[in-house]
Amino acid sequence: MIASFRSGTRPRALSLLPAVTLAAAVLMAPLAAKATTIQRVVSPGGIEAWLVQDPSVPLIAFDFSFRGGANQDPVDKPGVATMATSLLDEGAGDLDSKSFHERAETKAIQLGFSVNRDQTSGSVRTLSANQDEAFELLRLAVTSPHFDAVDMERIRDQVLSGLRRETTSPNDLASRRWWSTAFPGHAYGRPVRGTLESIPTITVADLRDYMRRVFARDTLKIAIVGDIDAATAGKFIDKVFGSLPAKADLSDVPVMLPQGLGQKISIDLDVPQSVLILGGLGIARSDPDFMAAFVVNHVLGGGSFSSRLYREVREVRGLAYSVFSTLVPLEHAALFMTGTATRADRTGQTLDVLQSEIRRLAEEGPTEEELAKSKSFLTGSYALSFDTSSKIAAQLVQIQREGLGIDYIDKRNSLVQAVTMADVKRVARRLLDAGMLVTVVGRPQVVPAKGG
Amino acid sequence: MMRFGSPRRRGPSPTWAHPSGQRTRGFRSLSLRRPQLAVRRFCSAAFCALGAVAIASMVMTWVMACGPAKAEGPQISHFTLDNGLEVVVIPDHRTPVVTHMIWYRVGSADEQAGKSGLAHFLEHLMFKGTDKNPQGRFSQTLATIGGQENAFTTADYTGYFQRIAREYLPTVMEFEADRMTGLVLNDDNVLPERDVVLEEYNMRVANSPEARLGEQVAASLYLNHPYGRPVIGWRPELEKLNREDALNFYKRFYTPNNAVVVIAGDVTGAEVKALAEKTYGKVARRTEIGPRLRPQEPPPVAVRQVTLADPRVAQPSLQRSYLVPSNATAKTGQAEALEVLSHVLGGGETSRLYRSLVIEQHLATNAGGYYQGTALDETRFGVYASPLPGVSFPTLEAALDAVIAEVAEHGITAEELERAKTRLIADAVYAQDNQATMARWYGAALTTGATVEQVASWPGRLHAVTSDAVRDAAREWLDKRRSVTGYLIKELPSTEKRS
Numbered sequence: 017m018i019a020s021f022r023s024g025t026r027p028r029a030l031s032l033l034p035a036v037t038l039a040a041a042v043l044m045a046p047l048a049a050k051a052t053t054i055q056r057v058v059s060p061g062g063i064e065a066w067l068v069q070d071p072s073v074p075l076i077a078f079d080f081s082f083r084g085g086a087n088q089d090p091v092d093k094p095g096v097a098t099m100a101t102s103l104l105d106e107g108a109g110d111l112d113s114k115s116f117h118e119r120a121e122t123k124a125i126q127l128g129f130s131v132n133r134d135q136t137s138g139s140v141r142t143l144s145a146n147q148d149e150a151f152e153l154l155r156l157a158v159t160s161p162h163f164d165a166v167d168m169e170r171i172r173d174q175v176l177s178g179l180r181r182e183t184t185s186p187n188d189l190a191s192r193r194w195w196s197t198a199f200p201g202h203a204y205g206r207p208v209r210g211t212l213e214s215i216p217t218i219t220v221a222d223l224r225d226y227m228r229r230v231f232a233r234d235t236l237k238i239a240i241v242g243d244i245d246a247a248t249a250g251k252f253i254d255k256v257f258g259s260l261p262a263k264a265d266l267s268d269v270p271v272m273l274p275q276g277l278g279q280k281i282s283i284d285l286d287v288p289q290s291v292l293i294l295g296g297l298g299i300a301r302s303d304p305d306f307m308a309a310f311v312v313n314h315v316l317g318g319g320s321f322s323s324r325l326y327r328e329v330r331e332v333r334g335l336a337y338s339v340f341s342t343l344v345p346l347e348h349a350a351l352f353m354t355g356t357a358t359r360a361d362r363t364g365q366t367l368d369v370l371q372s373e374i375r376r377l378a379e380e381g382p383t384e385e386e387l388a389k390s391k392s393f394l395t396g397s398y399a400l401s402f403d404t405s406s407k408i409a410a411q412l413v414q415i416q417r418e419g420l421g422i423d424y425i426d427k428r429n430s431l432v433q434a435v436t437m438a439d440v441k442r443v444a445r446r447l448l449d450a451g452m453l454v455t456v457v458g459r460p461q462v463v464p465a466k467g468g
Numbered sequence: 469m470m471r472f473g474s475p476r477r478r479g480p481s482p483t484w485a486h487p488s489g490q491r492t493r494g495f496r497s498l499s500l501r502r503p504q505l506a507v508r509r510f511c512s513a514a515f516c517a518l519g520a521v522a523i524a525s526m527v528m529t530w531v532m533a534c535g536p537a538k539a540e541g542p543q544i545s546h547f548t549l550d551n552g553l554e555v556v557v558i559p560d561h562r563t564p565v566v567t568h569m570i571w572y573r574v575g576s577a578d579e580q581a582g583k584s585g586l587a588h589f590l591e592h593l594m595f596k597g598t599d600k601n602p603q604g605r606f607s608q609t610l611a612t613i614g615g616q617e618n619a620f621t622t623a624d625y626t627g628y629f630q631r632i633a634r635e636y637l638p639t640v641m642e643f644e645a646d647r648m649t650g651l652v653l654n655d656d657n658v659l660p661e662r663d664v665v666l667e668e669y670n671m672r673v674a675n676s677p678e679a680r681l682g683e684q685v686a687a688s689l690y691l692n693h694p695y696g697r698p699v700i701g702w703r704p705e706l707e708k709l710n711r712e713d714a715l716n717f718y719k720r721f722y723t724p725n726n727a728v729v730v731i732a733g734d735v736t737g738a739e740v741k742a743l744a745e746k747t748y749g750k751v752a753r754r755t756e757i758g759p760r761l762r763p764q765e766p767p768p769v770a771v772r773q774v775t776l777a778d779p780r781v782a783q784p785s786l787q788r789s790y791l792v793p794s795n796a797t798a799k800t801g802q803a804e805a806l807e808v809l810s811h812v813l814g815g816g817e818t819s820r821l822y823r824s825l826v827i828e829q830h831l832a833t834n835a836g837g838y839y840q841g842t843a844l845d846e847t848r849f850g851v852y853a854s855p856l857p858g859v860s861f862p863t864l865e866a867a868l869d870a871v872i873a874e875v876a877e878h879g880i881t882a883e884e885l886e887r888a889k890t891r892l893i894a895d896a897v898y899a900q901d902n903q904a905t906m907a908r909w910y911g912a913a914l915t916t917g918a919t920v921e922q923v924a925s926w927p928g929r930l931h932a933v934t935s936d937a938v939r940d941a942a943r944e945w946l947d948k949r950r951s952v953t954g955y956l957i958k959e960l961p962s963t964e965k966r967s
Contacts, residue, residue: 177783399563404902
């Protein structure tokens, strides 16, 4: 299951491609400065996929996703998408749960399904020698899951067990309260994994309805990497997805701004270390300023170990082990989030440092040196996202979902390079100056008595 | 567990995650200096890395098992410099990227009593700079060129790594060679870092009842061996560690003749050899390293049980560890049989524990097992289960015992044996897709007593495992008198039960 905080995948409307029906490559783009190319494959049945054919390791990595995830759960039944995807490999077609798992394991085939707020995803990893069996199992899971009562009850028990653990987990409590406060009455305010109240009420009909509405060809994005050619890939794609409905039937999810900015909510939990989550307005993936925001986030608390938050919170003051910031551009809301965890008596100080660093960056922007270093890091590290088949497949699905184009990998570093100081100053203010909603879970701070 | 996703990359699926998906068993958990965001999906970074250790021994030469058709698997180079530094090179030319790792043959089990947590604390301090490259210039450089870096500590080894575009390999080798002996520490950077480690302790252990129980189980299993100490340290000792402790430990263990450099990616053995001689080759040995002799476990005789109660336990669970041979201590064939046994007993939905306890008897929401073969001294075989509401521990445990007894009595079926072998050997092929995984496997093996040749012969040895050997392994090692069972509950009964 993709964790609720995860934002690696952001569905965007994809402009329609020309209706090419060749079962072969129509466009090639170089991949990460290597001879590898991405082929756009259209199956005989008309389903598009991006393929990187690479016979050097006898494996296939196959990733796909549909638009619509937990945001398609019925209002009173959060957790339907989670339950359904958890059950796809628990019996399908002519195989019961036991046979299904044994068939996969006999050939060391790895199948996985997951759901996040905006999408439903799946992946297959197989030795190329076992490709027939792997795609047959995938076909069964995607088109004819059983949802047998006994399997449903088992998965329900497992989801409930996880939810019981969450009731005393500071990270989960902080996260859940943040989302429910920021998005009252909206799909994003409901927990992806459901609640202790909703999970027991979910029926087979709910699962089937979710699948009927979400599993459709028009929102499907596919990436294939490894030891397989375009014609074979096209054949398998039709076999797996060809019988799905042409069009998804998604319920409408309105665009919404996060609420409660400027508020701080404290939840009392007896743990030695308090968890803090801050979130505010972000920038949409399609916004022309997205790349500048990406750079601003990197300066503040992004990937490297030289970010401002890393330095000020961790290195200089020893307040925390982990501190992060991230852009979360969902399909129907754009967010910016940051967070850390620190011992109870330093919670106030840590929150002050976070907020003052955010304010300082909003007001002053980064230095010339920070800007240059960030751009250098972000461009230099891009190739690290492409050194395994699995990573390439994941990237290609995401790029398709975001509608960035098959030549995006080529263009991406020049987009980062093009960000100017004026851009980052403008965007830093836009991103960081709007206030944030804060949730803190831990013991109430021991404040020196001052007015009670 | 934190759930903070990186926005730009979907986390790579952790193919090296522990097959059981088991979480936070404190034992020898790898304590990464910095949280790795990408792998948080299934487990703490610590445990994923440990997963790599658990399967590290089954490495390579998949060719033997999977047929020759394509790619002979990487052509591994292995050589030793004059100063005693070992180097392993694992070519993967698909992407112009390199993973550079240095592994020191020292971990928490090599600490002196009373200084628990020191190996890991030093790992954090290794980022503070040297005479030649003061104030984190190494990290600053990586932050500029777009390199990723991190480090980890276990009971048996301490490792540091960088992932970079291939042209920067000489640069990182230069930096890493420099900090092998050039570390400079002062209280201004040591003391805040100790607070950082205490926050890491809070995050991994204090905030997690399961991890706290895991520490107690390990401490109860090892009566004499330092594997009973948590890698991160006992808090009261951790709080007192200082600059002098760290430097003494550093001078004693950080020397080229106590390290293995593993480089995987778009490089050749010849290139690396020239670079290694120019960089690491210039570092003089600064101490002689004797054999790693830790106090060993006496033969276990008592069935042990520990119970940890915490009001935050919303889902009770049971975990049991048996003291068993590791790859390094086992007689021929034993470790391989234990690996197969752990898979049949506890690896995933087709395993006996899962099928019996979760699916057939409806007693548990989850159940499984694992074997940590990669260890220098006697290691552990673990089983675990989480009861459904209303199921008592005695009921759950009786069912678990019956599953183990059945295997000890009758062995496993031919189908189970084949499935386990297929899966374990295929893991070695999947690993070839990930240069960092390959580097981890070799590094872990070579710092826990294995040779490159042993790593290479693993699939063949796995092939030789018989059903009888698996039955015998269960009989001999999964004896309750060799075990500690830990119970995680919400509250202790008001009057303590004595039965």
